[in-house]
Amino acid sequence: MDAPGVHEVASAPLGPLLVRKWRLANGLDIITVPDARARSISYVTTFRVGSRDENAAGGQTGLAHLCEHLMFAGTRGGYRTGEFDQRLEAAGGSANAMTSYDFTSYVDDIPPALLADTIRLEADRMVNLDLGQGDVTTERDIVVEERLQSAQDDIDGELEELVWGQAFRAHPYRWPVIGRMADIKTVTKESVCHFYQAHYRPARAVVVVAGRFDEATALPLLASAYGRLLAGESDGGAATIAPERAPEREIRAAIERPVPAERFMIGYPAPGLADPDRPAYELLDELLAGGPSARLPRSLMVDRELASSVEAEVSQTRDPGLWTVVVQAMKGVHATAAEQVIQQEIGRLIAQPVSAAELDGARNRLATAFWRELSSSQGRADALGRYDVITGDFRVLLERGQAYGRVTPDDVSRVARLYLGPGARSVVVARPKGAPP
Amino acid sequence: MKGLHLAALAMSLLALPPGAIGMARAEEAAPAVERRTGPGGSLLLVETNRALPIVHVVVALRSGSGWDPHKKEGLAHLAAATARRGAAGLSRAQLDARLDALGADLDVTVDPDSTRFEGHVLSQHLDELLAIAADVLLRPDFTANEVTRTRRDVLAQIDEGDNDDVALGTRYFDRNLYGDHPCGFPPEGARASLERVRREDLRAFFTQHVVGPNVILAAGGDVSADDFAAAAARHFGALPARPSPGPNPLAMREPQAPHGWRIQLVDKPDREQAQIFFGQLAVPATDPDYVPLLVLSTSFGGRGMKATMMDEIRTKRSLAYGAYMTLSERLGRGALSGWVQAATAKAVPTLKLALKLYVGLMEKGIDADRLAFAKNFLTGAIATEMDDPEHRLDARVTAEIVGLPPGFVDDLPARIQAVTSAQLGAVISKRIHARDLAITIVATAATLRPRLIEAKIQPSAIDVVPYQTF
Numbered sequence: 001m002d003a004p005g006v007h008e009v010a011s012a013p014l015g016p017l018l019v020r021k022w023r024l025a026n027g028l029d030i031i032t033v034p035d036a037r038a039r040s041i042s043y044v045t046t047f048r049v050g051s052r053d054e055n056a057a058g059g060q061t062g063l064a065h066l067c068e069h070l071m072f073a074g075t076r077g078g079y080r081t082g083e084f085d086q087r088l089e090a091a092g093g094s095a096n097a098m099t100s101y102d103f104t105s106y107v108d109d110i111p112p113a114l115l116a117d118t119i120r121l122e123a124d125r126m127v128n129l130d131l132g133q134g135d136v137t138t139e140r141d142i143v144v145e146e147r148l149q150s151a152q153d154d155i156d157g158e159l160e161e162l163v164w165g166q167a168f169r170a171h172p173y174r175w176p177v178i179g180r181m182a183d184i185k186t187v188t189k190e191s192v193c194h195f196y197q198a199h200y201r202p203a204r205a206v207v208v209v210a211g212r213f214d215e216a217t218a219l220p221l222l223a224s225a226y227g228r229l230l231a232g233e234s235d236g237g238a239a240t241i242a243p244e245r246a247p248e249r250e251i252r253a254a255i256e257r258p259v260p261a262e263r264f265m266i267g268y269p270a271p272g273l274a275d276p277d278r279p280a281y282e283l284l285d286e287l288l289a290g291g292p293s294a295r296l297p298r299s300l301m302v303d304r305e306l307a308s309s310v311e312a313e314v315s316q317t318r319d320p321g322l323w324t325v326v327v328q329a330m331k332g333v334h335a336t337a338a339e340q341v342i343q344q345e346i347g348r349l350i351a352q353p354v355s356a357a358e359l360d361g362a363r364n365r366l367a368t369a370f371w372r373e374l375s376s377s378q379g380r381a382d383a384l385g386r387y388d389v390i391t392g393d394f395r396v397l398l399e400r401g402q403a404y405g406r407v408t409p410d411d412v413s414r415v416a417r418l419y420l421g422p423g424a425r426s427v428v429v430a431r432p433k434g435a436p437p
Numbered sequence: 438m439k440g441l442h443l444a445a446l447a448m449s450l451l452a453l454p455p456g457a458i459g460m461a462r463a464e465e466a467a468p469a470v471e472r473r474t475g476p477g478g479s480l481l482l483v484e485t486n487r488a489l490p491i492v493h494v495v496v497a498l499r500s501g502s503g504w505d506p507h508k509k510e511g512l513a514h515l516a517a518a519t520a521r522r523g524a525a526g527l528s529r530a531q532l533d534a535r536l537d538a539l540g541a542d543l544d545v546t547v548d549p550d551s552t553r554f555e556g557h558v559l560s561q562h563l564d565e566l567l568a569i570a571a572d573v574l575l576r577p578d579f580t581a582n583e584v585t586r587t588r589r590d591v592l593a594q595i596d597e598g599d600n601d602d603v604a605l606g607t608r609y610f611d612r613n614l615y616g617d618h619p620c621g622f623p624p625e626g627a628r629a630s631l632e633r634v635r636r637e638d639l640r641a642f643f644t645q646h647v648v649g650p651n652v653i654l655a656a657g658g659d660v661s662a663d664d665f666a667a668a669a670a671r672h673f674g675a676l677p678a679r680p681s682p683g684p685n686p687l688a689m690r691e692p693q694a695p696h697g698w699r700i701q702l703v704d705k706p707d708r709e710q711a712q713i714f715f716g717q718l719a720v721p722a723t724d725p726d727y728v729p730l731l732v733l734s735t736s737f738g739g740r741g742m743k744a745t746m747m748d749e750i751r752t753k754r755s756l757a758y759g760a761y762m763t764l765s766e767r768l769g770r771g772a773l774s775g776w777v778q779a780a781t782a783k784a785v786p787t788l789k790l791a792l793k794l795y796v797g798l799m800e801k802g803i804d805a806d807r808l809a810f811a812k813n814f815l816t817g818a819i820a821t822e823m824d825d826p827e828h829r830l831d832a833r834v835t836a837e838i839v840g841l842p843p844g845f846v847d848d849l850p851a852r853i854q855a856v857t858s859a860q861l862g863a864v865i866s867k868r869i870h871a872r873d874l875a876i877t878i879v880a881t882a883a884t885l886r887p888r889l890i891e892a893k894i895q896p897s898a899i900d901v902v903p904y905q906t907f
Contacts, residue, residue: 015489037488039820072742082752085742090810092817094741109821141755148710149758149778155600211824258706258904260596291542293533302530305586308593328597357538364540364559371491372557375658376825433706 003219005227006030012398014374019384021394022219026231027203030222031384031394033210035377041211042378043108043118045126046385048206049199050102051179052172052241052318059186062143062179063195065099066187069139070196071106072097075128081135084121088114101173102318103389109378112212116221123225126205127232129196136189144185147178155257156326159265159428166251167267167322167426171244201232208385211377243319245269247426254429262335262435266342267322267426269419270314274391279403280411281419285314285323286362287354287412288345294362295345296325306330306338318390322426323419335429343423350416353409363404370401470833471662472843475669477649477676482833483662486826492563492658493827495834496554496570499653500646500682502624503549503769507617509634511591511626514547516639519587520577521545521554529583532569541566543573547624550768551838552646557827560659564668571672574647577639584636591625599904602712603776605703606879609902610714613701614772614875618692627907650681655834657826684768692770694718695875698792700894704882705904711784711880715791716774717870722766722839728852729864730773731764736803736811737795738762738775740818743810745794750777756787768839773869781880785888788878792871799871802862816850879904 010021014033022030051064072095074080079087088095093110108118151157161176168174178184207226209218246269271277289296289312300307309328315321327338373379387397475481505512521543522529536543541558543566554573558566598604608623615621622630654673656665694717720726738746738761746760757779765771775795779787803811823829823846832846845852878885882901890896 017488035488037486039824040817042821042824082742089741089743089814089817092813092820094814094818094821109817111817111820138752138755142751142758145710145756145778145780146758148780153602153708153710258599260593260599260905263600291533291537293530293537298530298533301590302533308590308597328593328600330593331596361534361538361540364562365537366540368491368540368542368557368559371489371559372827375489375491375827378821378824 006223029206031208038211042381044381045106048204051177061183073135076130078124162428163267167247208381210381261331262329264335264429270323280415476673477678479652482655484657495655497653498552510622510630516642523578523583525572525576606712610877648679649676657830703879708881714877734764796871799869
């Protein structure tokens with residue numbers, strides 16, 4: 001069913017739905033997931049650009065995120081600042097966006113009748129953004145407020161910045177996605193414009209359309225709107241970044257904050273999203289911290305009563321990232337006692353392969369989480385775009401369930417030994433103000 | 438100025454009828470919910486959706502923290518949390534292990550109007566999840582040891598909640614607005630009140646409230662109504678058919694509305710920002726003014742970038758990252774609550790602007806264009822939010838609990854579109870009290886209080902409260 005100027009490059013089933021990937025001559029990828037049961041459409045544009053593309057040495061951290069904010073400004077000859085939101089919201093839609101280390105996503109949730117207009121608006125701002133000094137000043141000040149809220153007055157945001165910052169020595173994952181405050185405050189219009197022009201182009205984007213629409217009607221419109229855009233110069237910027245397995249060794253820091261008891265975050269080395277070790281590593285995360293009976297919550301919260309909460313997450317990064325564990329210790333409990341239990345549980349997982357039943361439970365939990373994430377149009381569009389941009393192929397997401405099925409207990413022990421065994425970790429402890437060290 | 442690359446496309450689209458692109462050719466989307474009477478006179482709600490092999494399950498009591506006796510706030514939550522940690526002779530660890538083996542979860546949430554056990558499970562394991570949920574609901578053990586441990590964990594979670602300034606502010610704002618009314622306390626209770634709850638209170642809560650007419654058993658996803666009804670009968674057949682306990686008179690008590698601006702400064706050290714909450718009492722969800730107020734709150738502070746608060750505070754003045762107003766959906770009087778955050782140096786101008794805008798809303802209302810905009814935005818936002826069975830099911834359970842008629846969730850877009858300017862004007866004049874508000878600010882008092890005084894606020898009008906007060 002190829003429309004003029006677009007050809008199909010991949011497809012895969014998602015339950016009763018069909019996910020198809022198309023490509024335009026200028027390199028833009030389009031993924032479609034029509035669903036006649038849906039009530040709305042999620043239209044997600046994910047660019048292969050993130051904080052990894054910033055020049056930290058030049059004091060330009062936070063540019064990718066600021067650029068994301070400024071994508072809602074006007075375009076040359078198209079629409080004025082604020083009009084993008086105005087047009088979507090007046091018709092019952094809404095727009096949002098997010099920036100990560102490796103990608104930037106723009107999410108439009110729209111009623112079906114707004115699809116044609118959304119295609120036109122999104123294609124326009126992909127290459128025609130027209131920034132004024134006022135736009136940059138306004139959004140810069142808003143980002144300052146966002147940073148105060150999400151990092152400086154938020155203990156977990158602060159811990160995360162510190163853990164990642166001290167774990168990586170050279171890789172761009174060492175600076176925060178939102179940027180350093182000093183860099184945000186001194187950003188110039190010229191630097192944002194340069195960043196946009198260098199990175200925003202069809203070949204660095206994937207458009208995902210999921211929900212209630214007719215594929216045969218929508219594809220020619222997508223091809224026509226985006227097909228006119230110039231491909232832009234090829235760039236190898238991202239390829240020059242060498243992956244870094246981090247941290248190399250144990251690194252520690254402590255801060256004093258108004259916390260009720262010691263709270264700490266540990267970052268361990270983790271494989272990237274497309275790494276062959278990834279399915280086994282995700283099962284490892286699930287076994288250790290995935291559910292209430294997983295080993296860390298059980299040991300720390302139930303058996304030894306050292307913590308009131310334990311949460312863990314494997315970063316979804318293109319290059320090797322971190323597996324982070326956040327623990328809230330009970331009053332009077334030292335972080336070191338809880339950390340010791342974590343190390344013991346890791347050691348146990350390395351020494352003794354898990355039982356088949358425990359591994360099956362972890363697989364079931366991941367399967368439930370997988371289907372839950374993909375149960376809405378927005379969840380599908382977001383996940384498919386993210387996987388396609390990070391791994392290069394959305395089918396990595398859809399085949400994850402089968403990949404979990406192939407993981408053996410020995411595989412779990414092997415990745416535990418490989419990534420967690422050496423004891424390399426980045427630890428930051430927040431202590432109550434005035435508490436003894 | 439460079440021309441728009443897409444001019445030709447724009448012209449071609451004009452030839453298409455509105456909605457032509459978005460129309461799906463296959464079946465029409467009208468997910469229906471089936472209502473049946475279940476075990477003991479309970480209500481069964483089922484929405485079948487075979488798209489994905491997962492089911493969302495809600496087991497709800499039509500009783501929540503609003504039923505907590507005064508000075509024993511947190512009782513309903515502690516009862517539910519303890520039941521989830523020991524039932525039918527199985528310990529917390531054993532229950533957790535059974536759930537984890539299925540890949541399922543079963544979480545406890547309590548609000549003033551309901552107590553819910555909510556879970557997600559692969560459809561092949563639905564029956565086993567329902568068996569566990571039935572044990573928790575019908576056969577809780579309430580062992581002395583588990584009551585002690587759960588109480589201690591809830592207290593630790595209250596402490597942990599103090600890490601989050603927004604959650605902290607919400608807790609204190611509710612107290613500021615509702616006072617000693619049950620809605621003035623978080624569902625988890627407070628440090629002092631939890632200590633007063635006894636094991637016998639937990640048992641009594643379950644005995645009184647776990648009765649058929651007071652229970653909703655709901656499922657959305659890969660299950661038929663017949664199969665769910667059969668499973669409910671199998672597992673929840675022991676639900677007593679005794680009459681529902683009915684609403685607690687205390688929960689129905691009229692809260693004391695603020696007079697003037699009641700300013701509470703929650704003092705937390707080392708804050709660089711101030712979290713500002715302001716609001717007033719609103720109406721029960723069944724009140725005819727509820728939908729117009731929903732439209733009004735969307736226009737003033739809904740999630741869109743073009744809502745008044747977001748536009749004036751963020752977009753035009755860069756004072757804050759976000760500025761919102763919400764209307765709570767309650768059995769009793771809900772709240773219209775505004776929230777905005779700003780750096781300490783900008784906090785006073787931001788507060789003044791937010792209050793000025795709210796007074797402006799009360800005095801001038803909104804024009805026809807803004808009303809039409811808000812109605813369309815809200816209608817679209819609801820369609821997006823209701824895109825998956827889980828959210829639809831949650832909305833339907835909530836509607837049941839707060840006493841809305843069957844079909845309300847599906848009719849809501851039409852009800853929103855039917856709101857008129859005249860109706861809204863009348864609702865504003867009757868319901869918006871912008872000069873009588875509860876105002877709660879989480880900030881470092883040493884830096885913010887002098888700024889408030891400098892802005893001509895009487896020192897005696899600022900109630901400074903340490904952040905770990907309750």
